[in-house]
Amino acid sequence: MMHETQGKTAKAWRIGLFVLMVIIGGVAGYLVYRHRLRQAGLPKDSDRTAAEQKEKAPRLTAEEVLAAVRLNDVSIGHLENGPGEVEVQGGSMSGLELAVRGFSQLAEKLPNELLPLRNLTIAHLLLMQNPKVDVARARDEARAAAKRLLVFDSQSAIAHWLAALVELQPDPRDPMGVSDTARAEAVVLLERAVKLDPENPAMWYALSRGAAQPQDPELNDTARSALAKAYALDPRNLWLTTEWLGAQAKTKDAGIEQTLSASREVLAPLAPAIKKMGLDVPKTIDEAIEAVKAGDWAKVSTNVRRLEVTVRPNEVAKSDIVRVDVHPLEYVLYDFSPAFHAENKVPPPGFEEKTPVAFKAMAEGGLPELPGVLDVLLMDFDLDGLPDLLVLQPGKLRILSRVKLGGSWDELCSLDVPAGMNRLMAADLDRDRKKSTPVAPTAEAGAAGTAVRFDKIVTEDKACHYADPDIVVYGTDGVLVVRNAMESAESASKLVAVPNEGLAQLKNVTAGVLVDFDHDGDLDLVFCCDRGVTLWEGIEKLTFTDVSEFSTLPPAGSAITSLVAVDWDRDVDIDLMACDANGTLVGYLENLRHGQFKWTSFDAAYEQMKQPRSLAVLEADGNASWDLLGAGPNGVVLALTATPKARIVNLRKLHHLSTSPQTGVLSCDFDNDGYRDAVSWGEDGLHLFRGAPQGGMAAADVEHEAPREPIRTVIAGDVDRDGDLDLVVVVRDRVVVLLNDGGNKNGWITIYPLGQSDNKGRCNHHAIGSLIELRAAGWYQAQVVDAPTVHFGIGREEKADQVRVVWTNGVPQDIIDLRGNVAICEEMILxxxxxxxxxxxxxxxxxxxxxxxxxxxxxxxxxxxxxxxxxxxxxxxxxxxxxxxxxxxxxxxxxxxxxxxxxxxxxxxxxxxxxxVEVFSNEKVGPAEIAEFKIHTVRNRRFPVSVRDQNGKDLSDKLRKADGDFVQAFDRRIRQGLTPEHFLELDLGSLENPRQTMLFLTGWILPTDTSLNIAFSQDPELDGPRMPSVWAVDANGDWKETIATMGFPGGKTKTIAVDLSRAFLTDDYRLRIKTTAEIYWDELFFTVDEPAVExxxxxxxxxxxxxxxxxxxxxxxxxxxxxxxxxxxxxxxxxxxxxxxxxxxxxxxxxxxxxxxxxxxxxxxxxxxxxxxxxxxxxxxxxxxxxxxxxxxxxxxxxxxxxxxxxxxxxxxxxxxxxxxxxxxxxxxxxxxxxxxxxxxxxxxxxxxxxxxxxxxxxxxxxxxxxxxx
Known part of the structure; x- marks a missing residue:
């Protein structure tokens, strides 16, 4: 019995031991598994349970809500502003450190909110890239933030991707940059990310990058398969195309034939530009395909490499890499969750006490009847300083003008146009300098009953805009360019249609915009018609050529109804916002430079804009990021954005301003308080919305006398020149001018940007497309120039602390401490x-x-x-x-x-x-053989008997000594760096068989640049500058070129030496230095047979x-x-x-x-x-x-x-x-x-x-x- 009991006990013990071993093994397995999960950043079960079982956060008080919103706004501001130092009490801190501090506080106060945890991880990740921080500490803190985010947001691909980026951030202490352990952890995280978001090519591309070993040129299976998936999801991405072609060529993948075939269409827009680099893209692709069939993989690799090195530096490819190699700032969260807002109502931005404003129909100087009026523009057409009305009626274009403020509007000139034209655009298109324009006369008593003084900052010749605006009309009958043919300051204006064979082929044009999209200083045209979007490059003399083939455009058949030019992504070049009549297309044409665009539809976040038919761009919330107004059948919506980095534009918030169907919208500041307002219109008349701090905007209780009937269009401008913006309203049979009564109680500044003076040619005359920024009392404003005048309100401030113009060629220009209630003319600098x-x-x-x-x-x-x-x-x-x-x-x-x-x-x-003895260098701009290293010694200077220009003017005395008073031998400038042909004629006198004659000239050159050279190449009547050449007299007394390239001084003042030993054809020692370059000379002398000097x-x-x-x-x-x-x-x-x-x-x-x-x-x-x-x-x-x-x-x-x-x-x-x-x-x-x-x-x-x-x-x-x- 005892043995039986002992046996049962032993058996039970063995069973218990087995069970215990199973339990221990299970626990050990679980711990190993959990360790792997924790290494991968996945939360422990206990952590997840804790996250799921957190108590519901209590409802916050109004003060606590405002404090949280404020802390979030400030922290996001620091995050977007980057690592720059910020002054704080007791010293300074990195903006990213302040962002970490703010989001950490929010995470503690709002434990149920994703926003602070994600943004905190992004801030830590960016802080790791700061070379000034403690690397080890920064990495530990970033890992902790990423883990906390994963616990909270375990089913998010973004959370795993951010955690992987933390692991992949190079460690400067590690020769490899990223350790094998960290890379392995990142790969596990990224594999989880692609499972959570399998249709996102960016996640797959991140996995491909993360899994690739830098020291191993061959992609491993994980990296290669991830790259293949990324390409499959985005086969039109040029960066992915070239990278996948390279991977296939290395592994001798026969599937490369299909990829090469598909690349024909994708690479087609780049082919002309790449051909300049010596590569024929279609031929290279065809040769590679044939090599695949023949098994010649060396040839395949060579051709794929050729495509890669020529395609990738192109801006189109650089744009595409941004789409898949995304920046963490693209995933910043800007607003708290819907649950937060359900529990805590955020008060709307506080509206300051508003200046009373009313819009009253103009009583005196009424307009004539304008039956069927279709469109109007307000612009100084005849350069007399007063705004005129350009009016389009069926079959007729009319210009209405006044001789004084308050006077009657009379027809200045008119032109019959095709009956189907229904829209207008205007700006100077031909740079035809006519006369000076007074910026504005001193206003008579305005609507406010007080005189308002207009001042100006004038150019050197006391002028502002001096080139008259030309007109483009378009509609169902196509496009017509109309020249403003005011031949001189004294002559009457008249309108002349300019034939253009290409534009004449366009029909059913629904939208157009004037824009210098190739940044060469000339305005170009963009239209949407029955062919789709077409791009027309200005090539001088009011002629345009179609360059649409070089761009990737919206789908054919898109009935675009609104085009707006703006540098949407803040990368200097001008993009084009667009939406269509069906409300199915909203996005932008990204400018890739050199006349190329790529269409990008807005993502799902913008769907709540509810199918806009009309767009307007504005800076509503003062955060240096363009915002968007949309109007359509579902009302008016304001989209607030953030641009934390060039080419990254994040939607921040949407405000639904109205549900009433509208046909159009514009932005202006009609009460001059410094916050942008909005005006919309439609079948039910006119609607006004007031702007407020932080991007707030709401319907305005403003009295107006607009007709209570369907409105076709509205424009804003200062009709009566009293310092506030009036409205010009177009209804079916008339134009109604609504004068602003009260807006000028607040301060204002009107800027006349002068993009071109004295034919410098770097920016179009009216600076269309330029950016103007203004800061007054700390508040930031910005506008895009789309008319000859740009109006800012500055509220109760007496001045603007700073105004900055960023011209269309990217050149910025500042004006400091500009007083209010003035109009100024700002001329572009070089x-x-x-x-x-x-x-x-x-x-x-x-x-x-x-x-x-x-x-x-x-x-x-x-x-x-x-x-x-x-x-x-x-x-x-x-x-x-x-x-x-x-x-x-x-x-x-x-x-x-x-x-x-x-x-x-x-x-x-x-x-x-x-x-x-003097010494001089042989340096000059020119071929190496004329500038090789030499030391010229001069002991005996000689001076010409005479020096004359092409007009016979004697310049000898002015050129005898370098005194800083430079000679300009040309009469005028055609464009910067280009002048009419001119010369200096030197008579060296009688010389007795000189063996070596050296000419020394001191001067400087004002150069062209690439954009000006592009403009020259587009103008059949202009050549680029011809650099100086030397001409001498032959036996017949004729002038012959003897030195084609003598060189020229590079840039600022320099002395060049020119060997004239073989320049003369006879014993007549006269010579001419002939050029069309803009060179100024200060001194010249020559030597003859100078002896050698030690x-x-x-x-x-x-x-x-x-x-x-x-x-x-x-x-x-x-x-x-x-x-x-x-x-x-x-x-x-x-x-x-x-x-x-x-x-x-x-x-x-x-x-x-x-x-x-x-x-x-x-x-x-x-x-x-x-x-x-x-x-x-x-x-x-x-x-x-x-x-x-x-x-x-x-x-x-x-x-x-x-x-x-x-x-x-x-x-x-x-x-x-x-x-x-x-x-x-x-x-x-x-x-x-x-x-x-x-x-x-x-x-x-x-x-x-x-x-x-x-x-x-x-x-x-x-x-x-x-x-x-x-």
Whole structure:
């Protein structure tokens, strides 16, 4: 019994032990599994349960709700503004640190809200990228935030993707950047993300990137299959197309034939541009397909590589990579959950006490009857300073004008037009300078009963707009361009139809817009018709050519009813917003530069706009991001957005303003309080909405006398010139002018932007498409120029602290402390080019000249080619301009313009010479053979017997001595950098069989740029500038060209030497220097058979070279035709230019980069400076000798002009062996460990876009006058 019991006990014990082992094994397995989940960022069951079982948050008080909303708004503002330092009590903090602080507080106060947890993770992720932070601590905190987000939002692909990005953030302490462990954890997270969101190509692309091993050129199975899935989901994405082709070629995947075939259509719009790089895209694809069939995989790989290196630098491909390689800021949450709002009603933004406003029908000076009127514009047509009405009726275009304010409106001129025309557009299209326009007369008693004074900031010739507006009418019968044929200031205006064969083919045109979409200074046309969207490039003389084939446009048959031009994504170029008649299409044409667009439909978040038929762009909430008004059959909706980074536009909030069906909407500030208002119209008449802080807007209780009948269209403008905006209302049989009574009780500023003066040609005359920003008392406003005048309200403020104009060519311009209640004319400034050189003399830096002029990158010529580059130069520095300080010579290179400078090598050559001898460099812009290194010595200057221009004017005395009073030999400018042909005729006198004659000229050139060259290439009557050539007299007394390219001074003042030894054809020693370039001369002399003189050269290499931020030196005024120079001591630190994309060299020592010409260079951007110190030579110059210098540099310069090839990006990096830039498909930067190490260690700095685009907003918040707006 005892044995039986013991046996049963033993059996029971064995069973129990087995069960225990099973339990232990199960627990161990669970723990291993749970550890894997936790490594992958997935929440533990206990965590998930805790998240699910959290008690419902109590209802907040009104004060607590407002505090939470405010904290969220401020934290998002800091998150979007980026890592810049923000002044706080007791010091300063990174904006991202403040964002972390704010979202952490919100997460504690609102434990049931996703917003603070997601935004906190994004803030930590961005903070990890700040080189100033503690890397280990930042990573730990980011991981903790990501884990907390995963616990709360476990079924979100976005949460897993963010957690993966935390793991994939490179660790500068790790030579590999990302450890194998971290990468493995990221892959698990991303595999979960694609399961949660399997139709999102961005998630699959992230998995492909995350799974790829950087040290392994071959994709592993996970990475390859993920890339295949991403491509399958988005086969029209150029970046994915080229990357997938490359992967297929490497693995000899026969399926590449199908991908290549599909790429024909996708790559077609890029083919013309790529052909300029020497690659025929269709032929390359066909050859690759044949090679696949033949099994020639080497040929397949070669052709795929050709496609990749030519397609990827294109802006279209760069746009596509943004769509799949998304930025964390795209997933910022802006508003709390619906559950939060159900429990806690957020009070609407507080409306300040409003100025009473009424719109009263104009009594005096009434308009004539206008039966059937279809459209109107308000514009100064005859340049008399008073607004005129352009009226379109069936079959008739009429201009109605007044001779004084309050006078009657009489017909100035008219033109019969096809009966089907129903819409109008107007602006100067032909740059026909007529006469000066007074900005405005002093107003008579306005509606408010008081006189309002108009002032102006005038141009040098006391004028503002001087070119008359031309007109474009369109409708069912097509398009007609009408020239304003006012031949002179005294002649009467008349209208002349301009035939255009291409435009005449368009029918059923439903929408149009004037816009300089190729940024060449001329206005272009965009229409939607029965063919779809068509793009027409202006090519001078009111003619236009169709360039639609180069763009990816909305689906054919889209009946677009509204087109609005605006830089929607804040990347400088002008995009086009659009919606259609069916309400099924809302989105924008993204400008990819060089005349190319790509259609992008808005995502599902915008569906609540409820099918708009009319769009208007505005800045409603003062956060430096464009907002959108939409009107249609479902009413009026305001969409508020945020643009935390260029090309990232997030929908923030929608306000439904009205449910009444509307046909049109516009934005203006009719009460001048500084907040944008809205006006809509439809079958039930006119509707007014007042704007408020933080993007608030609501129906306005404003008395108006608009007709109670269907309204066709409405425009806003200051008809009576009293400082507030009136409304011009079009109904079926008449036009009603509603005068604003009361709006001018608040302050206002009206700006007349003058985009072009004296034929500089960098921006269209009325600056259509430019951005104007204004800050008054801390509040930020912005408008797009779409008419000759731009009106801002400034409330009760007496002045605007700052106004900034960003012209259509990307050049910004500031006006400081502009008083209110004035109209001003703001003239566009020049852009300039090339890095500056400052030299230290007598212990002080001063401006010397500019450099790298012979090495422009990506500059298109007027002939349609690419300007050649010569990376080396030798600039002469007189000894008086560079003197020792602290035992060294000091030179500073600054980049103060909109460009990137690439410095590969710097040397200083000390040249000692007898005191009675001058030395000059052989440097000039031109082929290498005319600028090779030489030292020209001059002991005996000679001067011509006479120097005359083409008009016979004697210039000898003005050119005898360099005194800063420069000669302008041409009579007028055609465009900036281009003049009529002109010459200097020099008579050298009698010379006795000279063996060598050298001519020395001191001068400077005002250049063209790529955009101007593009404009020249489009104008059949204009050639680009012809650089100086030398002409001599032959035996028959005729002038013959003897030196086709003599070279010219690059940029600012320089002296060039020209060898005339073979220039003369007889013993007549007259010569002509002939050119059409805009060159100004200060001095000239010549030498004959100068004897050789001993000089001593000492090559000095840099001892130190420091790259740091410098800012922007104050320029001088142009005087005596001299170039601008700059004050090194008077510097503005705030960013002046829009950011360039890509990686610049990090700040700090760059000495090793400047020591040798080895393609490893210091790359500097706007605001940067490299200060280089050279040790003195061991010996000074001998007694009776002087010391001058030649500054030798090897490098390049890239203008960020919007038509420069790759002008908006730092990359591709140049290198000495390239045959052109952009280089061809078979060329690339050095593929060496040393070069890759250079890129990894030095090319790590990006320009912060927020420091430019949000500058006025940030400065307003920092002023403390108002809180940071949201």
């Amino acid at each position: 852009k300039g080019s090339c890095p500056y050189v400052y030299t230290l003399a007598d212990g002080k830096f001063s401006f010397f000249t500019d450099c790298l002029w012979a090495a422009p990158l990506g500059m298109q010529t007027a002939e349609g080619g690419i300007a050649p580059t010569r990376p080396w130069e030798y600039l002469h520095i007189p000894g008086s301009r560079l003197t020792p300080w602290q035992g060294s010579y000091w030179i500073k290179f600054t980049e103060e313009l909109w460009e990137a400078g690439y410095f590969d090598q710097v040397r200083l050559i000390a040249i000692d010479h007898p005191a009675d 000089v001593r050269q000492t090559v000095l290499v840099p001892r130190t070279a420091e790259l740091a931020y410098h800012g922007f030196s104050a320029p001088s005024r142009y005087e005596n035709n001299a170039p601008q120079v700059y004050d090194h001591e008077n510097v503005r630190l705030a960013p002046r230019w829009p950011p360039m994309r890509g990686m610049f060299t990090r700040y700090g020592s760059v000495l090793e980069l400047l020591m040798e010409a080895d393609d490893m260079m210091a790359v500097i951007g706007a605001g940067d400076a490299v200060t280089v110190r050279f040790d003195l030579p061991d010996q000074g110059p001998p007694e009776g000798w002087n010391r001058d210098f030649f500054l030798h540099t090897v490098g390049w310069d890239k203008d960020a002009d919007l038509n420069t090839i790759h002008g908006q990006t730092v990359e591709p990096l140049p290198y000495r062996a390239m045959t052109s830039y952009p280089y061809s498909w078979d060329e690339s930067v050095p593929d060496s460990p040393a070069f890759h190490d250079y890129v990894r260690r030095y090319q790590t700095r990006e320009q912060d876009p927020n420091q430019f685009w949000r500058r006025l907003l940030l400065e307003g918040a920092a002023s403390g006058q108002r809180e940071l707006p949201r």
